[in-house]
Amino acid sequence: MRMFARIFPHPLLTGLLTLVWLLLVNRYSINSLLFGLLLGTVIPFITRPYWPDRPALRNPLKILAYLLIVIWDIVVANFTVARIVLFKSNASRHPAWITIPLELRKPEAITVLAGTITLTPGTVSADLSAEGHYLLVHCLDAPDPDAVRDEIKTRYERRLMEIFE
Numbered sequence: 001m002r003m004f005a006r007i008f009p010h011p012l013l014t015g016l017l018t019l020v021w022l023l024l025v026n027r028y029s030i031n032s033l034l035f036g037l038l039l040g041t042v043i044p045f046i047t048r049p050y051w052p053d054r055p056a057l058r059n060p061l062k063i064l065a066y067l068l069i070v071i072w073d074i075v076v077a078n079f080t081v082a083r084i085v086l087f088k089s090n091a092s093r094h095p096a097w098i099t100i101p102l103e104l105r106k107p108e109a110i111t112v113l114a115g116t117i118t119l120t121p122g123t124v125s126a127d128l129s130a131e132g133h134y135l136l137v138h139c140l141d142a143p144d145p146d147a148v149r150d151e152i153k154t155r156y157e158r159r160l161m162e163i164f165e
Helices: 002-007 011-025 030-046 062-087 107-119 145-164
Strands: 096-101 123-128 134-139
Touching: 011 030, 062 107, 062 145, 096 145, 107 123, 107 134, 107 145, 134 145
Parallel strands: none
Antiparallel strands: 096 134, 123 134
């Protein structure tokens, strides 16, 4: 097992790089797969010194559930934003800057949360406090900013804590 970890310091990254390579070349042959595996092995091996503290995932199986929730929220938010833009007047919109206090402490988990918020239409992660304890989010329409904050904390942050911390 020790030899495997030395050759593949980041096995998930190896798999992801291989998949991205196959998607980029848009041809599924044995040569493309082998070259993708080569890239997926060499790149993490070379960049290993820059990843001294590889993030540990406590519950990796919960990642799938998290991804399904995020995909569902993105689809629903697209329709919600379309409805707001097409049918809601500017005067009746309530854009807001919301400060989200974070319980997450691992940088990888905070990055996933900020990315999730930005991927969901109608919200954008704008800033992270210097200490990493607060995330500033802009919402297209938030009549109740406290409800938006609570939803982000319960729907995303709680799940990310189960995965990363």
